[in-house]
Amino acid sequence: MGRETGPKCRQCRREGGKLFLKGERCYTPSCGVSRRNTPPGERAKKHRPRRSQYLLHLREKQKARRIYGLGERQFRIYVEQAKQKKGATGEALLTVLEQRFDNAVYRAGLASSRVQARQMITHGHFQLNGRAANIPSILLKESDIVQVKEGRRGRVKGILEANKDREVPSWLEKNAEQARFQVIAAPKLEETGLAIAANLIVEFYSR
Numbered sequence: 133m134g135r136e137t138g139p140k141c142r143q144c145r146r147e148g149g150k151l152f153l154k155g156e157r158c159y160t161p162s163c164g165v166s167r168r169n170t171p172p173g174e175r176a177k178k179h180r181p182r183r184s185q186y187l188l189h190l191r192e193k194q195k196a197r198r199i200y201g202l203g204e205r206q207f208r209i210y211v212e213q214a215k216q217k218k219g220a221t222g223e224a225l226l227t228v229l230e231q232r233f234d235n236a237v238y239r240a241g242l243a244s245s246r247v248q249a250r251q252m253i254t255h256g257h258f259q260l261n262g263r264a265a266n267i268p269s270i271l272l273k274e275s276d277i278v279q280v281k282e283g284r285r286g287r288v289k290g291i292l293e294a295n296k297d298r299e300v301p302s303w304l305e306k307n308a309e310q311a312r313f314q315v316i317a318a319p320k321l322e323e324t325g326l327a328i329a330a331n332l333i334v335e336f337y338s339r
Contacts, residue, residue, distance in 0.1 A: 189336035192329050199326060200229050201246050206269070211337050222330025223321060230319035233260070233278075234268035240306050240313040241295035242280065242288060257284045272315050279312035 197207050214225035229235065234249040237258065243249035250268040252258065258265055259279050260272075272278070280288050292308055300306045301324075303317040 189332045189339075192332040193336045196229070196328050196330075196333055199246075199328070200232065200235060201250065208337065211334065214334075220331075221334045225333065226321050226324065226326075226328065226330050227319050228271065230321075230324065231271045231273070232268065233265065233270040233272060236272050236278065236304065236313070236315065239301055240278070240304050241298045241300060241308075242278075242291065242311065242313070244291055244295060248291075252288070257281060257288065274315050274317060276315045277312060278314075279310065285311050 193207075197204070200207075202210070210228050211221075211225055214221050214228055217224040230239075234243075234246055234253055237243050237249035237253065238246045243252055253268045254266050256264060256266050257280055259281055260270065261277055262279075264281075265278075288311060292311060296308065300313075301320065303315065303319050303323070304313050305316045306313040
C-alpha cells in the first residue's frame, strides 16, 4: 500500500481522534477534529458500521500506521521485529516506532510534524553522530546524537521557535541553541500521549 496523500484532517476524523499529522494546527481550535469529530463521507454519517472485533483491530492498526506515516509492508516488518523482543509484543512495537529517526526529530521539536521531520531528513538537514544521515527509518539507540547541519540551522530557526514550548520526552536531551538532541534512555510509552491499544494490533496480525 502506498503512502496516504489525502487530507490529513480526514484521516484523523476516520480514526475518531487527533493523530497530530498537521503540526501546530493540531494544537489550536482550527484543528479539523476539534471542529467536526465525525467520520468523513455522507454514508458514514447515515450508516454507522457494526463495531465488530475485526473492525476494532483494523482501526487500531490503521491509526498507528497513520500516526507514524508507514506503509502496510513496513508496518508489518516492525510487528515481526517486536515479536522477537522480550516482554509484551505491543509495548515492544510502540518502542520501536518511537525510536525511528523521524519520530525522534519530531519529539525533540526540530520539526512540527512527523511528515515534516521525514522531509527534512531526506533533504539532508541532519547529522547522526557527526555523519550525514538521510534515512527516516533509522532506529536510534541510547547515546546517539542528532544535530542540524551548521549550514542548515537558519532554515530550522523558525521551526524551533514555533515548537519552543512543546514538552520534550525525558528519553531525549535537547539543546535548542545548538539545534541538537541526544538519546539518553529507551522511549517511555507513557510519554507518547497516544491512545493506541497496541495489543489489538498484535492480535490483528496473529489472526
